[in-house]
Amino acid sequence: MTLRPDGRKPHETREITAEAGVIKQADGSAKFKIGNTEAVAAVYGPQELHPRHLQNPKKGILRCSYNMLPFSGDGSRVRPGFSRRSEEISHVTTKALEPVVDLTEYPNSVVDVFIELTQTDAGSRCAGICAASMALADAGITMKDMVPAISVGKLNDTLVIDLDGEEEHLDENETPDIPVAMIPRSEEITLLQLDGIVTQQELLDGMSLVKESLHEIADLQRKALKKQYEGVVQE
Amino acid sequence: MNNNLKDHLKKSLKQDVRVDGRKKHEHRDITIEKGAISTAEGSARLTAGDAEILAGVKAEVREPWPDTPDAGSLMVNVELLALSSPDFESGRPGIESIEPSRVIDRGFRESGALNLKNLCIKKGEAVYGLSIDIVPLNYDGNIYGLGGLAALAALQDTELPGLTENNTIDYDAEGPAFSLKRKPIPITVYKVGDLLLVDPTDEEENIADARLTITTLDDNKVCSLQKGGSAPLTDEDFEQMLNIAFNTREKLMEALDE
Amino acid sequence: MGQVLVEDKEIVAPGQVIATGMDCIPGKGTYRDNEEIIASTLSIMTVDGNVFKGIPMNGRYVPQEGDRVIGRVKDILMSGWKIDLNSAYDAMLPLKNASFDYIERGSDLTKYFALEDYLSVKITGVTSQKLVDITAKGKGLRKLDEGRIIKVNPQKVPRLIGTRGSMISIIKKALDCNIFIGQNGYAWIRGEPEDEVKAIKAIRKIEREAHTAGLTERISEMLEA
Numbered sequence: 001m002t003l004r005p006d007g008r009k010p011h012e013t014r015e016i017t018a019e020a021g022v023i024k025q026a027d028g029s030a031k032f033k034i035g036n037t038e039a040v041a042a043v044y045g046p047q048e049l050h051p052r053h054l055q056n057p058k059k060g061i062l063r064c065s066y067n068m069l070p071f072s073g074d075g076s077r078v079r080p081g082f083s084r085r086s087e088e089i090s091h092v093t094t095k096a097l098e099p100v101v102d103l104t105e106y107p108n109s110v111v112d113v114f115i116e117l118t119q120t121d122a123g124s125r126c127a128g129i130c131a132a133s134m135a136l137a138d139a140g141i142t143m144k145d146m147v148p149a150i151s152v153g154k155l156n157d158t159l160v161i162d163l164d165g166e167e168e169h170l171d172e173n174e175t176p177d178i179p180v181a182m183i184p185r186s187e188e189i190t191l192l193q194l195d196g197i198v199t200q201q202e203l204l205d206g207m208s209l210v211k212e213s214l215h216e217i218a219d220l221q222r223k224a225l226k227k228q229y230e231g232v233v234q235e
Numbered sequence: 236m237n238n239n240l241k242d243h244l245k246k247s248l249k250q251d252v253r254v255d256g257r258k259k260h261e262h263r264d265i266t267i268e269k270g271a272i273s274t275a276e277g278s279a280r281l282t283a284g285d286a287e288i289l290a291g292v293k294a295e296v297r298e299p300w301p302d303t304p305d306a307g308s309l310m311v312n313v314e315l316l317a318l319s320s321p322d323f324e325s326g327r328p329g330i331e332s333i334e335p336s337r338v339i340d341r342g343f344r345e346s347g348a349l350n351l352k353n354l355c356i357k358k359g360e361a362v363y364g365l366s367i368d369i370v371p372l373n374y375d376g377n378i379y380g381l382g383g384l385a386a387l388a389a390l391q392d393t394e395l396p397g398l399t400e401n402n403t404i405d406y407d408a409e410g411p412a413f414s415l416k417r418k419p420i421p422i423t424v425y426k427v428g429d430l431l432l433v434d435p436t437d438e439e440e441n442i443a444d445a446r447l448t449i450t451t452l453d454d455n456k457v458c459s460l461q462k463g464g465s466a467p468l469t470d471e472d473f474e475q476m477l478n479i480a481f482n483t484r485e486k487l488m489e490a491l492d493e
Numbered sequence: 494m495g496q497v498l499v500e501d502k503e504i505v506a507p508g509q510v511i512a513t514g515m516d517c518i519p520g521k522g523t524y525r526d527n528e529e530i531i532a533s534t535l536s537i538m539t540v541d542g543n544v545f546k547g548i549p550m551n552g553r554y555v556p557q558e559g560d561r562v563i564g565r566v567k568d569i570l571m572s573g574w575k576i577d578l579n580s581a582y583d584a585m586l587p588l589k590n591a592s593f594d595y596i597e598r599g600s601d602l603t604k605y606f607a608l609e610d611y612l613s614v615k616i617t618g619v620t621s622q623k624l625v626d627i628t629a630k631g632k633g634l635r636k637l638d639e640g641r642i643i644k645v646n647p648q649k650v651p652r653l654i655g656t657r658g659s660m661i662s663i664i665k666k667a668l669d670c671n672i673f674i675g676q677n678g679y680a681w682i683r684g685e686p687e688d689e690v691k692a693i694k695a696i697r698k699i700e701r702e703a704h705t706a707g708l709t710e711r712i713s714e715m716l717e718a
Binding site for chain 2: 642
């Protein structure tokens with residue numbers, strides 16, 4: 001019996017496609033699709049920040065917002081507008097990206113990142129961070145590195161990378177799910193959450209296991225950013 | 236908007252040269268990809284020039300409205316995302332998204348394209364409610380036209396999910412057959428000065444003085460109208476706009492059926 | 494002795510290792526991490542001796558003293574005009590810098606520049622907090638009547654203009670258009686309608702292919718067709 005419903009190996013991610021420069025009116029943008037989860041991110045900024053009291057005279061601020069489109073949920077329609085879940089994910093997304101961006105050249109300004117999920121099948125916040133990181137680079141923002149993100153989970157005592165929707169619901173108790181974002185060069189963690197029960201050792205093993213996938217994703221992100229400039233001389 | 240710039244664009248229009256080189260009555264080429272969204276019951280991705288619109292249909296089981304106990308429901312919602320344009324803001328929907336939502340909704344409702352009675356599960360207790368969400372991911376004008384067309388394509392792509400014994404949605408079961416009896420296509424003709432044009436870009440929308448959305452059906456029939464903008468329309472305008480709309484319908488029907 | 498890991502004019506992405514060695518110098522768009530020089534922007538990497546510099550592919554405009562830009566009047570105050578520079582930073586155009594006429598405080602400023610007017614101006618100073626001073630007095634600086642205003646990528650403006658205006662002259666001559674490209678990414682074009690459309694097509698092509706060789710010939714060919 002195969003461990004994973006779709007036959008993937010434990011450390012195998014779903015198929016990933018990444019593309020930059022997808023939203024014409026934005027200053028930078030990207031699409032990141034992993035399996036059936038697709039995130040689109042657009043950056044506007046640096047631009048004027050209102051209200052004034054939020055301005056930082058030493059550097060620009062980063063402001064991310066995560067949202068699921070109404071038809072993107074795997075069940076019923078997602079009502080547009082405010083949700084506590086989206087607020088929290090927006091916040092941890094901002095925290096995941098802040099450590100790499102350098103906005104000292106843009107005092108008193110804001111860099112807005114809008115992340116929209118067009119369809120989801122688990123791993124949406126990680127896909128969002130991947131798309132957002134690419135969009136920031138696409139917008140010409142100064143960054144130490146890319147920020148890849150993916151989940152590690154546990155199925156039947158085996159640690160697996162990139163849980164999909166079916167796997168999330170396999171266990172009657174929740175399948176343990178650990179979304180992680182990392183700065184590749186230093187391997188420092190910028191997003192870390194856990195839902196489910198795991199042992200201390202499993203946690204540490206999971207963190208080791210996920211690093212390789214994260215490095216691969218970072219390579220894909222950089223490739224996609226450059227790809228938009230290849231082969232432009234056609235017409 | 237700066238009047239000098241507006242006048243200059245109007246001068247070009249008089250010579251039948253639009254910002255992207257099209258003629259006044261020329262619609263952008265359209266591509267439609269049905270089934271683009273895996274989580275929707277029906278969906279479409281439409282592109283026209285730099286514009287890209289996603290439309291997705293979701294079905295739920297709900298109680299029918301008291302005055303129509305054996306009819307399902309349809310709701311249309313246009314989402315203008317801050318992601319799509321520097322002119323859109325997050326937050327409570329304004330008239331910019333509410334008006335196209337209601338206009339496109341009425342187009343479907345009044346066309347009789349859907350037999351809402353076919354969406355009845357148990358009279359007085361349970362019916363299918365359909366929501367169509369239209370999202371211009373890359374905004375470049377003409378949400379009234381392109382949005383309506385994308386929604387129509389999404390409805391054509393729709394398959395109703397099945398039901399459990401308790402009349403709740405069962406995505407793994409097949410639902411009743413669903414199809415459209417008619418193809419209502421809203422076409423919006425814009426008035427700039429004295430001139431009429433179809434399928435404006437974002438830049439052109441900003442200089443328009445008025446618009447008329449005409450929801451067309453086959454056999455030269457119209458099922459819904461909406462005039463927008465501050466400038467009035469003359470009788471000649473109206474007659475011309477109807478002609479332009481029906482000429483345009485042909486081209487759009489081709490794109491829909493590919 | 495260090496190692497250079499990229500070719501000259503290669504496009505690099507943040508986090509990518511450009512070179513190793515303590516004698517390499519990290520210029521704009523790069524930083525040093527111990528022995529390594531790392532790219533910090535999506536950019537075209539150039540090597541000048543041992544200085545590594547990345548020319549960004551994208552990025553919103555940051556006002557710089559000496560730049561000639563196109564601004565849009567977004568507000569009119571007692572002391573002058575507030576000008577949108579297509580940037581996170583607006584500029585103030587004070588009365589004394591608006592015209593060679595003497596403008597009395599309290600007079601009707603719309604006679605000179607009204608809301609939504611576009612004007613070509615020069616940036617005379619930028620503070621550390623990015624307060625921007627501009628002047629509309631000077632050769633070639635004026636209100637831009639008629640014509641079309643489009644946005645272009647501010648990072649591609651040097652390529653659009655060309656060395657000593659060589660690229661933009663090709664377009665202006667071939668299409669008999671007036672064109673002014675502001676360093677801040679607003680561009681103004683005026684000509685016959687069809688020529689304006691062609692000019693914009695050429696500008697978009699230059700933006701897309703700015704990082705490639707042989708662009709000047711391709712643009713000339715395109716304009717001849």
